[in-house]
Amino acid sequence: MLTVADLLTSAGSFRLGPVDLVVPAGRVLVVLGPSGAGKSMLLDTIAGFRTPRRGTVRLDGQDITRLPADQRRIGVVFQDAALFPHLSVRDNVGFAPALRGRRRSPDVDELLARFGITQLARRAPRSLSGGERQRVALARALAACPAALLLDEPLSALDQPVREELREVLRATLLDLALPAIHVTHDRDEALRLADDLAILDAGTLRQTGPADQLTHQPTDAVTARLLGWTELGPATRDADGLHVGDLPLDPAHLGTAAMPGTVYYRPEEVLIGGPDRHASASLRVRTKVVEVVPTVPLARVLLATTPPLAALVLHRDLPGLAGEVDVTVPGHALRIIEQTTPSPPA
The missing domain is CATH 3.40.50.300 (P-loop containing nucleotide triphosphate hydrolases)
Incomplete structure (x- = not known):
């Protein structure tokens, strides 16, 4: 050891x-x-x-x-x-x-x-x-x-x-x-x-x-x-309408982390584009449009017209089905609210 x-x-x-x-x-x-x-x-x-x-x-x-x-x-x-x-x-x-x-x-x-x-x-x-x-x-x-x-x-x-x-x-x-x-x-x-x-x-x-x-x-x-591939979405806020980040409502029941003040991070490869029932334990659901498709490999990067903007990583074979409005869900395990902290300097 x-x-x-x-x-x-x-x-x-x-x-x-x-x-x-x-x-x-x-x-x-x-x-x-x-x-x-x-x-x-x-x-x-x-x-x-x-x-x-x-x-x-x-x-x-x-x-x-x-x-x-x-x-x-x-x-x-x-x-x-x-x-x-x-x-x-x-x-x-x-x-x-x-x-x-x-x-x-x-x-x-x-x-x-x-x-x-x-x-x-x-x-x-x-x-x-x-x-x-x-x-x-x-x-x-x-x-x-x-x-x-x-x-x-x-x-x-x-x-x-x-x-x-x-x-x-x-x-x-x-x-x-x-x-x-x-x-x-x-x-x-x-x-x-x-x-x-x-x-x-x-x-x-x-x-x-x-x-x-x-x-x-x-x-x-x-x-x-x-460093481990999570993307910053924005600050989480709570008001009379509940928990949200920008215009995106969050369901804290499936977040898997404490819904404390902090910054929301998500994994683009876990963002699902399809029917509204694609993931029963989703913490984020929204209907929106595709703004841009970046043809990266092996997965294409799809930018969505949300506020703040979401990105998804999808198979190239699924791109033809993304015309018009699409339903987007993000499962709870792919969202984290991380409290902003400043590390103490070494003694």
């Missing part, structure tokens, strides 16, 4: 933390946040490349906070792969075993095969594509037999098809490993594909943590909601 407790670090005027994280063996924690959130700083501190102002890092119960990086038994994969340019692919992967006197370790051959780079064994890093370099970097990190693995956006610089292919290789590899892993990214799809647990980081502050499915469906923080 990898445990981070009350970790606080800084660089210039930027402060990260305090951060508390627990990553059990065999689980993948994905830290999701925008650029500049402090994700790489967090990994650098855990890995031992940066000294924290306070807090502890424990691995398998041992306090490793003050240990140098090369004594922490933590494997790290960087965004730029950081391969040794003067070594072949095989020698890069076998670097850690060679330091232990195992130059012909069978583990190296197994890792080359696992990541599909056996045929590249004699190649130099400069001759490899970006995806190939990252496969080598992953294999090299695992060849050191780490007790924990840190991944600093290793897929972000790759073209989309290569990124998606390597994401699946990485997911399968992490499933096979009985060690704690932390992967940081700003890509929501990547986070949801890899994560057992999620931690949302923004401007150095840990906003929300928990199982990935729980955070995806029940965000309690505006930053978390936006």
Whole structure:
């Protein structure tokens, strides 16, 4: 188990933390946040490349906070792969075993095969594509037999098809490993594909943590909601006519959250366009017109003439049936009212 407790670090005027994280063996924690959130700083501190102002890092119960990086038994994969340019692919992967006197370790051959780079064994890093370099970097990190693995956006610089292919290789590899892993990214799809647990980081502050499915469906923080695909609709207000957002009436009975003052968020892929009885537990029902269809793939984005405006994601085959007025419903589980809060600055 990898445990981070009350970790606080800084660089210039930027402060990260305090951060508390627990990553059990065999689980993948994905830290999701925008650029500049402090994700790489967090990994650098855990890995031992940066000294924290306070807090502890424990691995398998041992306090490793003050240990140098090369004594922490933590494997790290960087965004730029950081391969040794003067070594072949095989020698890069076998670097850690060679330091232990195992130059012909069978583990190296197994890792080359696992990541599909056996045929590249004699190649130099400069001759490899970006995806190939990252496969080598992953294999090299695992060849050191780490007790924990840190991944600093290793897929972000790759073209989309290569990124998606390597994401699946990485997911399968992490499933096979009985060690704690932390992967940081700003890509929501990547986070949801890899994560057992999620931690949302923004401007150095840990906003929300928990199982990935729980955070995806029940965000309690505006930053978390936006990063996980929820769209802001507007402020919820209550008057003599009931609860509403702009001109849209809300049924609090099916909201699934307290109808407190706050901002309404919804999931566009859950907006249903069709008959009024499409969803019995709808919290929002309205009859309106389609303003615009944006032909995105795989789902088209349909903009509706409501106040405030709603958007829906629909199958392209359903677009011909959207002429004239349409009935729109949003189920309660796809609406959240989130109270606006300002996080306290770190002490």
